Amino acid sequence: MDDKAKTLYIVIGCDTDPDRQGFIDIIPGNKLSWRGMTEGIPDTKLAVMDIKDSGGKSPVFTWLMRADDQINIIYGAYNWVLENYKGLIEDLEKTGDEIGWHPHFYKHNDKHGIWYQELKDVSWQCRMLESAHKSFGEIFPGKPRSVRTGWLYHNNETMKKLDELGLKIDFSAVPGLRTNPVKKIKFHYNIYDWFSTGKECYHPSEADYRRAAREGERELSILEVPNFTSHSWFWGMVSGFYMAGKMKDPVQIIQAIRKPTFWVSLSAGRKWFSPIIKSLAKELRRPTESDIFFITYFHPDELIENRSKIYNRDNLKRNLKSIINLSDRLEIPHRYIRAEDIPLLISE
Numbered sequence: 001m002d003d004k005a006k007t008l009y010i011v012i013g014c015d016t017d018p019d020r021q022g023f024i025d026i027i028p029g030n031k032l033s034w035r036g037m038t039e040g041i042p043d044t045k046l047a048v049m050d051i052k053d054s055g056g057k058s059p060v061f062t063w064l065m066r067a068d069d070q071i072n073i074i075y076g077a078y079n080w081v082l083e084n085y086k087g088l089i090e091d092l093e094k095t096g097d098e099i100g101w102h103p104h105f106y107k108h109n110d111k112h113g114i115w116y117q118e119l120k121d122v123s124w125q126c127r128m129l130e131s132a133h134k135s136f137g138e139i140f141p142g143k144p145r146s147v148r149t150g151w152l153y154h155n156n157e158t159m160k161k162l163d164e165l166g167l168k169i170d171f172s173a174v175p176g177l178r179t180n181p182v183k184k185i186k187f188h189y190n191i192y193d194w195f196s197t198g199k200e201c202y203h204p205s206e207a208d209y210r211r212a213a214r215e216g217e218r219e220l221s222i223l224e225v226p227n228f229t230s231h232s233w234f235w236g237m238v239s240g241f242y243m244a245g246k247m248k249d250p251v252q253i254i255q256a257i258r259k260p261t262f263w264v265s266l267s268a269g270r271k272w273f274s275p276i277i278k279s280l281a282k283e284l285r286r287p288t289e290s291d292i293f294f295i296t297y298f299h300p301d302e303l304i305e306n307r308s309k310i311y312n313r314d315n316l317k318r319n320l321k322s323i324i325n326l327s328d329r330l331e332i333p334h335r336y337i338r339a340e341d342i343p344l345l346i347s348e
């Protein structure tokens, strides 16, 4: 079998969130800080320019911009980020990048003065998506076409709403991972469920966003494109124990035993990113002619000086180089693409 016919397509998505408190040293008063975006993104574009794909093209990115209720409450407009940083965004688009959407389901609790993830009020979630989407299109008509939701969250109604709004690609899925709302915790964060999802792209069933439609079920037009994960047993367990601590939920360990899954940012240190590279090598060596879509992610505050010992711009550059070198070694052509290019490349 001639396995050289296949191509590795690399999609680099960035959840363009504000700088995270505790991650970056200086966070000004009651506003959000966007240094990762304004400083980190242009610097990184320059830093990776020389890491070309086999078509001689520099990396392209899919920048997923925040437009949601939190932005609306803090700045008075859903599309504030798009309007305020329009120049920067247009410059990125000129280099071939895509501008997509990263809506968080943040709701504010005035009594406790905190932001939390709204999980129960589905009609609020859908109304919020509708308003934010409309507002996005006022600054960038016809956009967004691609989306990854905040904390990867979905339910059947939010997926249906994105489909109805005309979004072409959702790449929130992280196959094998799930976090559960713990009863004793009142305000939730970081809740999502992709435990049963497989690694192939699919058009979600109206009856269950986590899988393709079965006979008799309606299929949505939007394409779900899963992120690339490693199923290394060791790293899956590392992730399970870490998540058990973070989410205060021992069930995370049981889930990791059932489905060891590891997912990490493109800006993570060599040790942390190596399981992803190993799994990609395995995938590239499979004797099949199907193309491979390698979907990865990072956050802008990982690109500037930060308190973490794991995430930085140099790591991102090195990891990207490792992907290209691996693909070259295996003589598999590689191409950087935007998320919105995926449907055109998938033969149905």
Ligand SMILES: [Zn+2]
Residues within 6 Å of the ligand: 015, 017, 102, 104, 149, 150, 151
């Ligand atoms: Zn986010």
